[in-house]
Amino acid sequence: MRLIYHTIIGFAILVGLPAIVLGIVFSNNFRSHFFKRIFGYKDFGPLTSCIWIHAASVGEVRIGKTLISKLKEEGEVRPIVLSVFTSAGFDQAKKEKVEHVFLIPPDFLILINSLLNHLCPAILILIEAEMWPGLICECNRRKIPVLLANGRITQKSADRYSLFLFIFNGIAERVSFFSMRTKKDADRILSLGVDSKKVRVNGNIKFDVLMSDEEVTEAEQKKSNWLVFGSTRPGDEGPVMEAIVELYDEYPTHQFVVAPRHLGRLHEVKELMMAYGIEFQLHSERLGSENLRLVLLDQLGELNGYYAKACLAFIGGSFNPRFGGQNIIEPASYGLPVVFGPYMNNFEEESRLLIESGGGIQIKNPKELYGVLNELLVDKKKRKNLGQKAWKTVIKNRGAVNKTIELINRLVN
Numbered sequence: 280m281r282l283i284y285h286t287i288i289g290f291a292i293l294v295g296l297p298a299i300v301l302g303i304v305f306s307n308n309f310r311s312h313f314f315k316r317i318f319g320y321k322d323f324g325p326l327t328s329c330i331w332i333h334a335a336s337v338g339e340v341r342i343g344k345t346l347i348s349k350l351k352e353e354g355e356v357r358p359i360v361l362s363v364f365t366s367a368g369f370d371q372a373k374k375e376k377v378e379h380v381f382l383i384p385p386d387f388l389i390l391i392n393s394l395l396n397h398l399c400p401a402i403l404i405l406i407e408a409e410m411w412p413g414l415i416c417e418c419n420r421r422k423i424p425v426l427l428a429n430g431r432i433t434q435k436s437a438d439r440y441s442l443f444l445f446i447f448n449g450i451a452e453r454v455s456f457f458s459m460r461t462k463k464d465a466d467r468i469l470s471l472g473v474d475s476k477k478v479r480v481n482g483n484i485k486f487d488v489l490m491s492d493e494e495v496t497e498a499e500q501k502k503s504n505w506l507v508f509g510s511t512r513p514g515d516e517g518p519v520m521e522a523i524v525e526l527y528d529e530y531p532t533h534q535f536v537v538a539p540r541h542l543g544r545l546h547e548v549k550e551l552m553m554a555y556g557i558e559f560q561l562h563s564e565r566l567g568s569e570n571l572r573l574v575l576l577d578q579l580g581e582l583n584g585y586y587a588k589a590c591l592a593f594i595g596g597s598f599n600p601r602f603g604g605q606n607i608i609e610p611a612s613y614g615l616p617v618v619f620g621p622y623m624n625n626f627e628e629e630s631r632l633l634i635e636s637g638g639g640i641q642i643k644n645p646k647e648l649y650g651v652l653n654e655l656l657v658d659k660k661k662r663k664n665l666g667q668k669a670w671k672t673v674i675k676n677r678g679a680v681n682k683t684i685e686l687i688n689r690l691v692n
Contacts, residue, residue, distance in 0.1 A: 482679030511595035518645030638669025
């Protein structure tokens with residue numbers, strides 16, 4: 280299986296080689312990104328017996344940073360490195376001041392061997408759903424333990440893996456342990472044939488990616504009349520702008536920020552917002568000119584700053600089953616009532632917990648968005664009460680990071 284996989288990857292690289300060569304020769308940006316991805320890990324080291332954490336993008340990077348901080352807090356002296364898949368994740372890691380961070384190269388044997396020789400990891404920690412077959416197999420061959428931390432698997436993914444069960448099990452049996460977020464995640468991974476002795480429900484580390492109590496108090500003091508429409512996806516901005524148009528004149532002291540999940544869509548979102556006739560400005564242009572009430576967030580790492588001064592949040596990606604929702608824990612951790620749509624399959628447990636506590640409001644369709652927001656804006660006492668319930672839900676579900684650290688120490692030592 281290992282040979283077949285690397286043959287397929289090698290063939291794919293060979294097919295794409297002409298395009299790669301052209302990109303290197305004619306595009307400065309492509310050339311810079313290519314060499315950063317292939318050789319970026321050589322900016323530090325070589326290392327010995329490091330702890331290697333791998334994250335896909337921004338959300339997983341925040342989990343990785345939480346693990347790094349906790350490991351160091353408990354006296355870990357080994358070097359800790361963080362690899363990321365996306366450029367956005369890399370930028371977030373730099374913003375979070377992660378000391379050793381690099382873009383992971385393609386999952387090809389020659390590149391993976393060079394990387395492992397350079398890092399000499401004591402353990403590889405994959406966050407959430409990052410299953411790299413070549414890397415996992417090579418770690419197993421070198422007797423390097425592999426931990427899937429904060430493991431997440433949707434029913435859709437489980438159904439897809441079941442079509443290639445032989446391949447999936449060949450990879451899964453080389454993973455040392457699966458630390459899953461919820462019982463549903465654990466049940467799905469077990470249904471695929473993973474050994475139950477290697478599976479444990481440890482909770483969701485995203486509940487631990489939070490502010491301290493002092494920071495929460497400071498955020499409460501900063502509260503103003505901002506409404507945040509966070510992590511919007513295609514199809515969200517239309518209903519969002521329709522709600523803003525209705526609220527804009529009714530609440531003249533309130534401000535609104537629209538934050539697309541992917542900055543590559545900025546031009547598309549900007550064009551759509553312009554069609555609604557409300558003047559707005561980019562977040563990056565606000566310094567010294569903050570007179571406009573509608574903002575389009577065009578920079579990474581700034582969304583939490585808006586949550587900190589907001590009174591209410593809507594989280595996108597939840598009107599379309601293809602997206603399955605976005606992170607609702609972040610706004611809840613700032614004591615905000617969180618509104619979201621019907622499709623939260625990527626955040627099933629989180630949405631259930633917030634709905635049951637009252638801190639989360641799930642609407643059936645986009646037409647309900649304005650009515651729910653208006654109701655909460657009218658009733659400040661209710662809004663504050665729901666925000667407190669959201670915060671208490673987050674506090675109640677903390678602790679996964681400690682369980683994960685215990686597991687890391689057990690596997691390494």
